Amino acid sequence: PEDVGILHLHLVVPGAYVDQNDLETFHGVSAGKYTIGLGQSKMGFCSDREDINSICMTALSQLVQKSGISYSDIGRLEVGTETILDKSKSVKSVLMQLFEECGNYDVEGIDTTNACFGGTSALMNAVAWVESSAWDGRLAVVIAGDIAVYAEGSARPTGGAGAIAMLVGPNAPLVIERGLRATFMAHAYDFYKPNLDSEYPVVDGKLSIQCYLKALDKCYQGYCQKARKLSGLTGESNDAVGLNSFDGMVFHSPYCKLVEKSFARLVLNDFTNTPKELIPEVYPGLERFVGVKLEETYFDRDVEKGFMAYSKELYKKKTYPSLLLSNQVGNMYTASLYGGLVSYLCSKPVQDLVGQRVGLFSYGSGLASSMFSIKIVEGQKLLDLVSNLKYVHTMLNIRKKVDPIEFSKTMEIREENHSKAPYVPIGPLEWLLPGYWYLTEVDQNHKRFYKRM
Ligand code: ACO
Structure with a gap:
């Protein structure tokens, strides 16, 4: 295919x-810390009426409805998530309820977990299946979803929630470019969830930022190297392969400010790959940074400021359009990168997207990371894909604004009742949007039951 x-x-x-x-x-921090310092406007959250199963059911059922396929057209279904409700039973198996009506039980794939990276791993698996000898001609679906919640403290404003469902197959309008993929994986305790009784992670904020930036450097360098090899370029100069090769660049977004800094970091990477004699011409005003070492600049304010100022216009063009959902909803963990892709696709007329190459950087603490790219192909399928995303702005606008006291109480309720059985949720149904699945009951054997709005 x-x-x-x-x-x-x-x-x-x-x-x-x-x-x-x-x-x-409400938190008594200085005005601007979350909105300007982190770049966040709104944070989406779920009451005890929703769990990872229900948000993934919502994403899958709405994808099937919107794309006009039938559950029997799906031959593989994968879920990427770090929101764990059960140490054995997968979210994927819960989603199989939706296939019962059409009698399709022949569906490969299960769940994949590593912090925010599981969705990307699931997507890679789905693509590999379609390209493999095991492919039976049907479509694959990848769901990436999470409920991102933090204990009270500095990380709390970087929560969020969401799920994305992606239909994967041949002759697609968003082609995942073959051979253009670089990965960086290592052992780190930057963010992890060792307490299985709690939804909250243990997080070392500063280390997580350092790990993220290091992974970004490594993936970007690896991607550019592979791209150079594929295009037959052998020279040292990164002129031909670098940020100029991308029309858009989408990042996993824990919060918008980190993404803005990350974009500047890619410019810094290009800078370090540029021959010294070209620097004054290509990077006027940044000459003083010649010879900087990437691994010594993760928290270097001078470098950060210099490259953010230099790259401002490029950032506005290539990355800022991908931050709508991150800014309006917060971190969706595995879905965050793909929320960035959706935002980017919603940000301009379809004709402007045609022919573009969009880079994607996926990061999951612990750590697992990859950079890959998508080529946008002209045609009816692209028009259909983009026109199906018109609902996004409406969805954001019809949400209910809840005050922080109510939000905080809701977090306490989730905390107290996480993994409780039997349990009947008490969260308001008015917080759910039309067509959303929700939890009605957990029985004494921890079996969970759902209904649809
Ligand atoms: N007006 C404007 N900006 C302000 C203000 C203000 N009143 N007050 C603070 N700021 C700025 C700070 O200067 C800082 O920006 P800078 O780094 O560009 O200087 C920013 O706001 C945040 O302030 P900090 O004091 O650094 O925030 P704190 O240390 O309390 O928490 C952190 C930030 C570490 C990101 C925390 O929210 C966290 O741990 N989040 C979860 C971990 C995370 O998301 N990691 C990212 C990668 S891993 C992942 O995806 C989960």
Whole structure:
């Protein structure tokens, strides 16, 4: 099969949010810390009415409906998530309820977990299946979803929630480029969830940022090297392969400010790959940074400021359009990168997207990371894909604004009742959007039951 990639995407976010300005006041931090310092406007959250199963059911059922396929057209279904409700039973197996009506039980794939990276791993698996001898001609679906919640403290405003469903198959309008993929994996305790009784991670904020930036450097250098090899370039200069090779660059977004800094970091990478004699011409004003070592600059304010100022316009063009959902919803963990892709696709007229190459950087703490790229192909399928995303702005606008006290109480309720059985959720149904699945009951044997709005 040719041009394997994404045929359709459908993203769902919680129907309730808390405003980050209100949260700053409520937490008693200085005004601007979350909104300017982190770059966040709103944070989506779920009551005890929703769990990882229900948000993934919502994403899958709405994708099937919107794309006009039948459950029997799906031959592989994968879920990437770090929101664990059960140490054995997969979310994928719960989603099989939706296939019962059409009698399709022949569906490969299960769950993949490593922090925010599971969705990307699932996508790679789905693409590999379509390209393999095991492929039976049907479509694959990848779901990446999470409920991102942090204990009270500095990480709390970087929560969020959401799930994306992606339909994968041949002759796609968003082609995943073959051979253009670089990975960096290592052992780190930057963010992890060792307490299985709690939804909250143990997080070392500063280390997680350092790990993220290091992984970005490594993946980008690896990607550029492979791209150079593929295009037959052998020279040292990164002129031909670098940020200029991408029309858009989408990042995993824990919060928008880190993404803005990350974009500047790619320019820094290009800078370090540029012969010294070309620097004054290509990077005027940055000459003083010649000879800087990437691994010594993760928290270097001078470098950060210099390259952010230099790259401002490029950032506005290539990355800022991908931050709508991150800014309006927060970190969706595995879905965050793909929320970035959805935002980017919603940000301009379709004719402007045609022919573009979009780079994607996926990062999951612990750590696992990859950079790969998508080529956008002209045609009816692209028009259909983009027109199916028109609902995104409406979805964001019809959400309910909830005050921080109510949000905080909701977090306490989730905390107290996580993994409780039997349990009947008490969260308001008005916080759910039309067509959303929700939890009705957990029985004494921890079996979970759902209904649809
Ligand atoms: N107005 C404007 N900006 C402000 C204000 C203000 N009043 N107050 C603070 N700021 C700025 C700070 O200067 C800082 O920006 P800078 O780094 O560009 O200087 C920013 O706001 C954040 O302030 P900090 O004091 O650094 O925040 P804190 O240390 O309390 O928490 C952190 C930030 C570490 C990101 C925390 O939210 C966290 O741990 N989040 C979860 C971990 C995370 O998301 N890691 C990223 C990669 S891993 C992953 O995806 C989970």
